[in-house]
Amino acid sequence: xxxxxxxGRMRLTVVGGYLGSGKTTWLRHQLxxxxxxxxxxxxxxxxETPVDDALLGQAEGLRVLSGGCVCCTARSELIxxxxxxxxxxxxxxxxxxxxxxxxxxxxxxxxxxxxVEAIRADPMLxxxxxxxxxxxxxxxxxxxxxxxxxxxGRKQIETADRLVLTKVDVAxxxxxxxxxATLRQLNPAAPISAAVLGSPIDLPAVDPDxxxxxxxxxxxxxxxxxxxxxxxxxxxxDWTAFAVWLxxxxxxxxxxxxxxxxxxxxPAGRLLLQAVRRVVQSPEILPEQGPEGGREDGxxxxxxxxxxxxxxxxxxxxFTRADG
Amino acid sequence: xxxxxxxxASPGHWTEAGGNxxxxxxxxxxxxxxxxxxVLRSYGITAHDGGVIPGIQLATFSGAQVIVPxxxxxxxxxxxxxxxxxxxxxxxxxxxESEGV
Numbered sequence: 534x535x536x537x538x539x540x541g542r543m544r545l546t547v548v549g550g551y552l553g554s555g556k557t558t559w560l561r562h563q564l565x566x567x568x569x570x571x572x573x574x575x576x577x578x579x580x581e582t583p584v585d586d587a588l589l590g591q592a593e594g595l596r597v598l599s600g601g602c603v604c605c606t607a608r609s610e611l612i613x614x615x616x617x618x619x620x621x622x623x624x625x626x627x628x629x630x631x632x633x634x635x636x637x638x639x640x641x642x643x644x645x646x647x648x649v650e651a652i653r654a655d656p657m658l659x660x661x662x663x664x665x666x667x668x669x670x671x672x673x674x675x676x677x678x679x680x681x682x683x684x685x686g687r688k689q690i691e692t693a694d695r696l697v698l699t700k701v702d703v704a705x706x707x708x709x710x711x712x713x714a715t716l717r718q719l720n721p722a723a724p725i726s727a728a729v730l731g732s733p734i735d736l737p738a739v740d741p742d743x744x745x746x747x748x749x750x751x752x753x754x755x756x757x758x759x760x761x762x763x764x765x766x767x768x769x770x771d772w773t774a775f776a777v778w779l780x781x782x783x784x785x786x787x788x789x790x791x792x793x794x795x796x797x798x799x800p801a802g803r804l805l806l807q808a809v810r811r812v813v814q815s816p817e818i819l820p821e822q823g824p825e826g827g828r829e830d831g832x833x834x835x836x837x838x839x840x841x842x843x844x845x846x847x848x849x850x851x852f853t854r855a856d857g
Numbered sequence: 858x859x860x861x862x863x864x865x866a867s868p869g870h871w872t873e874a875g876g877n878x879x880x881x882x883x884x885x886x887x888x889x890x891x892x893x894x895x896v897l898r899s900y901g902i903t904a905h906d907g908g909v910i911p912g913i914q915l916a917t918f919s920g921a922q923v924i925v926p927x928x929x930x931x932x933x934x935x936x937x938x939x940x941x942x943x944x945x946x947x948x949x950x951x952x953x954e955s956e957g958v
Contacts, residue, residue, distance in 0.1 A: 776872035784932035799875030855895030
């Protein structure tokens with residue numbers, strides 16, 4: 534019998550990376566090119582609002598685990614979802630086409646190590662699933678700043694089997710050289726590749742003698758916890774006032790607001806809004822959905838620290854009610 | 858781009874993504890001016906976008922004036938004119954509305 538690698542077990546690829554590093558964009562392109570073959574995709578969102586499922590449509594199956602991070606609070610939900618996938622696969626005839634691959638896209642706040650440990654420690658999953666690779670996506674624009682201040686960013690890099698640098702086309706070559714040297718220092722074993730909007734490109738030529746960024750010891754640092762907040766904008770959102778408010782927020786609190794994402798209704802259609810720290814991606818117009826679709830339109834997730842969630846909505850309301 | 862003043866230098870800012878048609882875009886500019894005017898008033902700054910001259914005009918009550926290309930440029934300029942940090946999570950925007958701005 535022709536057994537795939539992993540003695541008939543399903544292979545699991547964990548896709549990790551910090552908030553807004555480009556995990557979904559990268560995964561979307563891999564699925565589009567069918568790099569994983571027949572694949573079941575699990576997406577974890579730290580917030581209760583799934584946004585990423587709107588982007589991933591090329592898999593055999595897609596399940597969103599929202600309402601907690603699977604490396605800590607929602608770990609049992611992940612184990613249950615993986616067991617379901619194993620059951621469904623075992624119920625099919627092994628001579629036919631079966632799903633041999635699972636991709637887990639973690640939330641930007643997840644440390645991949647406890648996830649991998651939880652799967653290896655589960656008495657059932659260990660016979661059905663082999664963790665084949667941990668791919669960590671690294672944002673070439675923001676990673677140096679994150680590595681300086683975020684212990685989690687460092688843990689993610691250290692856990693990776695493979696690192697994929699994104700946004701290299703817009704990154705400064707000097708900084709890119711420092712980042713690559715820093716990544717090699719943190720995780721010398723992981724090969725580093727580059728991608729732009731998910732398509733692989735050659736790693737740009739950088740100074741081979743670039744020094745790694747000195748990383749301060751964060752062991753005793755007192756950092757406020759990062760938390761997701763949901764802003765319910767509704768269907769009749771005043772997009773212009775919202776844009777004024779968000780631009781002011783990112784200007785003033787760009788170091789605290791780590792990630793903003795959501796779908797907003799505007800006169801031009803449904804806009805997918807995404808921001809990482811102070812950088813707002815050019816909004817993408819999404820196709821209209823049927824009556825049952827678009828259920829999360831008008832909800833914006835703001836992930837960050839150092840403020841009260843209630844203050845966000847009060848302040849936004851003040852801006853949208855402004856009448857000159 | 859205007860061939861005389863070279864403005865705007867770059868294609869639309871993300872905050873201008875919501876309008877596809879010229880009337881939508883003009884309406885959005887008026888609304889943007891209105892919101893900015895209301896928000897910046899408490900900092901002693903007036904904002905104006907009449908839809909004719911490109912850019913957003915900021916002025917202080919003492920007469921200093923500046924024109925900025927988009928919303929992203931408004932905040933650092935307004936902070937410079939006002940001499941204080943402008944933060945939408947400042948108590949003036951987050952306390953109950955009955956207490957006023």
